[in-house]
Amino acid sequence: MNATQTLHQLGQRIWLDNITRTLLRSGTLARYIRELSVTGLTSNPTIFEHAIGCSDSYDASIRSLVETGLSGEDLFFELAIEDLTEAADLFLPDFEASDGDDGWVSLEVSPLLADNTAHTIEAANRLYAKADRRNLFIKIPGTPQGVAAIEEVIFDGVPVNVTLLFSREHMLAAAEAYMRGIERRLEAGLDPRVASVLSLFVSRWDVAAKQVVAAPLHNRLGTAIAMRTYKAHHGLLASERWQRLAAAGARPQRLLWASTGTKDPAEPDTYYVQALAAPGTINTLPEKTLLAFADHGRVDGPLPVDGGHAEEVIESFRGEGIDDDELAARLQREGVDAFANSWHALLLRIRQKCART
16 A cells, blocks of 8 residues: 555545646546545646646647637636546546545636636636536635635535635635535525635745744744644534534535645655645645655654644744744735736747647
């Protein structure tokens, strides 16, 4: 049994943080599902920018779509939905066998909508309807405007992957929006079973903090924030409010660890996977990290539900001048900006390929 299978047995699900047409059509993704216990897949603008820009595997589809008059964002979403519906069909047996817990893929709305609630709601509904797959999440950033959109989109019955969360407070705000959406569905006599996950970004904390803290504290803040958030999430699921929703048939909104590839060569390439083993959660791994963990990773034991030493570690960073609330806000804004930059680069790549047709 390899480490990915052991992690699966512990109760944590592994999703792949990557998608390319070659990955799909070479049989590689099917092999990861079969051999490495991969039960889902996430995508983002950076992943698609690399997939489309660094390969000719999309060129024929781009030519065909240009001939139909499509361009820009409309053309991109046709390409993305083609890939993600193919991936969703590969994961459908997991989805059905787990009664909808596993087997999900994710498609992100344009990051240019991160500060526009109304347009995010419209885009989420349109993309979900167009993809026409039960096991597809629409990714919406957990910005204040995104959180406002999440309540409405959940009420509309669209499954949501809340992305770009960086703190306990970000997670709780997104969870509050989810619960309000479910409560409104119950009041309207609608099915409360609308799935959602909460994607907390981990390694970017350590990249940011490394510039200003002493070496003994390097690469400790991200996991401390994750442990603090994990404790708060357990508390949320134990709350009377959530228990009422669960009794009515609502699904728990699961916590997902994102940005878990090791950025510091001084740490093991499986560092965040080993540190964040936790039943009932998801870890979405870059392909390189997935293969490394399957090859030489280990599962030391589950994350402590009580948060362990998280607050003590965070307090150490405050002593070094780190304001975790301020840094969380900065990291979220930088994440939005980074995805927007990838979005512009992606559309430029597509325009360049269209010009050559």
